[in-house]
Amino acid sequence: MINTIIFDLGAVLIDWNPQYLYRKIFNDEQEMQTFLSTICTPDWNEEQDGGRSLKDGTDYLVTKFPDQAENIRAFYGRWEEMLGGAIEETVEIFRQLKDSGKYKIYALTNWSAETFTIAQAKYDFLGWFDGIVVSGTERTRKPFPEFYQILLDRYNVKPEEALFIDDNQRNVTAAEALGINAVHFTSAADLAKELDARNLL
Incomplete structure (x- = not known):
């Protein structure tokens, strides 16, 4: 589940x-x-x-x-x-998942620690996450398995109970190799369909 x-x-x-x-x-x-x-x-x-x-x-x-x-x-x-701004359709999906109260929601991002503070000041929804793991801070990144493992260990997440969403198939494949359920993001509309099909949204 x-x-x-x-x-x-x-x-x-x-x-x-x-x-x-x-x-x-x-x-x-x-x-x-x-x-x-x-x-x-x-x-x-x-x-x-x-x-x-x-x-x-x-x-x-x-x-x-x-x-x-x-x-x-x-x-x-x-x-x-x-x-270019927030991708509002995906932010709305995030909002619905958050408001449901059913899930812990995290971010796993390849992002320089030096520029991530700019993003945090710009996008309020980054404050909705239960935790964010930033590659530049950890000094490793996707698709290296140790980066995913940092999030799993830090927040006591079981791979089989998590769903990972990423636009890069390389990163999706790496997550699946660790036993994490994963979705290759192509559009907010397709993501909504995928989440509906899994009875998550």
Whole structure:
């Protein structure tokens, strides 16, 4: 029986996308895409999510690509401009689950500890969680099993009694390998259908 819901945050409850910033910086869409796929890449950003300081991550790339220094420094210097707002339809699902009183609800997020405080100040619903485990604070991240285990151990969650929701199939697969029930998030509408089918909503 499911008594615990574990949400991912980015692209599930919070709309975060570097393109929101870099479309202001680059006039050419292809140049922007090339920059984000070869310089400020998702893999590079995940290193900061996993605990590397923003300064060290930025300095590493500036040394490697000095001609792109200004654009690289904008990534964290103007990070808040990458936030597109709450994904309200999913927040409403969260509200319904919370109001039901049936579940403990946690967040397990790949997020830099240095930027997470900005999100906490911006999104009131982050205060609804019974607990949040942030990769940058723990210095490990999804999909590494030890990151999931931190949440399970800290909040005494049994894997078979939890449902994990994430937009990245890699992270869903990792959760399932630990015995956690998991849903690959594609849209709020599909999530609502999945929760209904499981008699959770």
